[in-house]
Amino acid sequence: MASVTSLMNSTSSTSSLYGNRNVISGLASGMDTEAMIENSVAGYKTKISSLQQKMTQMQWKQDAYRSLITQMNNLLNKYTSYTSSTNLFSSSFFSKAINTVANGANAAKVSATGKSSSNVSIDAIKQLAEAASYTVGTNHLVDKGSDTSKIEWNKNVETSKVAGSITLEYGGGDKKSGSTIRLSFGEDEVFNSAQEMADAINAKLKEAKITTSSGSNSADNYLEASVDATGRVVINDKKNNNFRITGVSGEGMEKIFEETERGSLAVSKAPVKKADLVDSVGREEYLKDQTIYVNLDGKTKSIKLEDIFNSDTYKNTAKGTEQEKSEAFATALNERLNSEFNGKVKVEANADGSLKFTGPENNGSTLTIKGGSDAVNNALGLGEGGYSTTLQTSWTLKKVLGDSAAGLFTEAATNADGDYVDSADKAAKVATIEINGTKLQFGEDDTIQTVMDKINGSDAGVELKYSSMTGNFAFTAKETGADSKIDIGGTLGTALFGRVDSSQIADDKAEVNPDIKGTYTKGKDAEFVATVNGERLELTRSSNTVDLDGLSVTLKGTFDEGSEKITFTTTSDSDKIVDTVKAFVEDYNKLVTELHNAYSTMPLQDSKGNDYLPLTEDEISKNSESYIKSYEEKAKTGLLFGDSDLSNLYTRLTQSVQSSGEIGAALRSIGLSVEYSSSNGLSTLNLDEEKLRSALDSDPDKVKNAFTASTSTGASSNGIMAGLKSTLEMYGKTSIGSPGILVKKAGTTLSSYSLSDNEIQDKIDSLQKQIDKWQDKMSDRIDFYTNQFTRLEMLINQMNSQSSALSGMMGG
Structure with a gap:
């Protein structure tokens, strides 16, 4: 008979149901304990499988919506974006297909686009239009901005101990990350009190942006720093949405703040005192570790100040007074500048102990001297932004x-x-x-x-x-x-x-x-002479681009009347327009066909009349890849059947391309019409290429207006692209502030924020929580039964051992 030890070591590797548990087989009892445990939790497994199937269906639906959203945005980007070369919503796309050439000896004095309904020539350009202008010198600002101050050698330099950063994550939850911002503090930012530090945090919060479901706003709308009664710096959540500190960098900053759990406030480790914020070092000691950068007309040389202080010139001449130190420093620095710039840059000490720099006196030469930070600039008396012989736009008012x-x-x-x-x-x-x-x-x-x-x-x-x-x-x-x-x-x-x-x-x-x-x-009007349909006109315009009965002419130079006139020849290059419209019709029809099929195709059922549900994990493990692929194609059929949003979108798109009234008539006259198929109820767009080419030759403006007309620019009704764009954006817009109807429902890879913030994802997250809950319940039951059966096996084994021992004592 087996011993207890042998029973404990006779464990079997169980299925995924048991995970990493070691389950003692029923060697002593003779029972199939694994099968019994599995049967006892079969109801839990069924519940979990059902939830997983529902979640898979939701994920499939999400993917189906996202595929349609991507197609919609591809259509928008290709045919309505101003960065696209096939933008049918842009008048310039059609204008570029009309080639207008200026003729004559003065042809280079103009450029032209479009086509005029009149016979036009330019007889003279007397004057081009000019804008008013004003130039003013900056010497009155440079004189003050480039002033240097006394170098106070005997006064220590205060530097920041808290150079570093605080990283904050706002909003979100256990499963989602919130909006992350980073507040950085430089070595120039010296705070003398906890309140000054809190004020600086608030200033940086005002500049940072936090993105929530309502859009992007300044972080100070949500977070605020203050100092409590004990002197601690507190960052408080004004909206009670919860935030946390996810990172702190910089040795000094790490002594004040630490990473926190999500909550409504974060508090410094201890009361913040000036000693925690500021370090004080001797000026020469501080400057020895610094570098200055001297730029002359774009050529920069870096000079380590340690070399200046260690030079014999400085050591031999720097005495006790501040003036003597300034003079010694200037002399040593001047030697280095002389070698770097061949005597073009010089420095000397003023009587007040400040430094005086000079560069070449020729007009247009620029000399700047600055340290790696304003702390260095101030330590050398150069002031914020450093010294310059010309105004620097980084200087403060x-x-x-x-x-x-x-x-x-x-x-x-x-x-x-x-x-x-x-x-x-x-x-x-x-x-x-x-x-x-x-x-x-x-x-x-x-x-x-x-x-x-x-x-x-x-x-x-x-x-x-x-x-x-x-x-x-x-x-x-x-x-x-x-x-x-x-x-x-x-x-x-x-x-x-x-x-x-x-x-x-x-x-x-x-x-x-x-x-x-x-x-x-002063500004000037353009003055020119034109002949329009035989009539001479002396014209004045405020712009150099003028409209002459549909012909847009840009005036570029002047010439006198009496020299050769400028005439214009217009030809139409219709191939690009026709090819683009053909591609548009194909892409549009592909989209509406998929939309129509998505909401009108019924789900498939098996021979027993049951819907095809996603395969469970057990079913997937038992079947071949080809079977799984074939089955899932059936299971995905009709996922979006009866969806009212897709049905409404399809209807709106159809209405957009079969406009009524003047635009509708224009579309039909240029070869665009909607065809309805009684076999499947699908309406698609049809193009008569010959009609389109004929319209481009006879009346290109009619073609352009049929596509580009928009009530937003004063037209009586929308053309085909305005209505289409409006509809596609209503359902597929990807902006955070106002996402489209389908984007709200399913999210899209075109907007990372929407991937976690959409209606279907909320349902998926809810199902996942239910699955986690039921898996925890099943795990608890498995642990319970495993412990019970293990105790039973050990008890039976103990009884068997005692029986064997008694039997041996009694002589068998």
């Missing part, structure tokens, strides 16, 4: 305006759209630039680049550029013509660019603000 900044930034910003608001969203002191009646507000910490970007992105109607070669700002009105203007005002506008009132300027070109070298040039 406070830097370029100097002492006068305090008197300019006096207004309180409002929260109106476009107004400046500081990082803490409190009323900030600002100054105003007014251009052509548009008021823009800026804070003293805004940079010149910020000013330029905001002006260029506003409704002021001007473009502002800056050239470091000329050292000038250049304003140009966005529209040409005599009515174009550039008026500049506001306290900040006047300080930066000078005041400009175009109504007070009499000459075509005049000096304005001579103290800062401002020059204003």
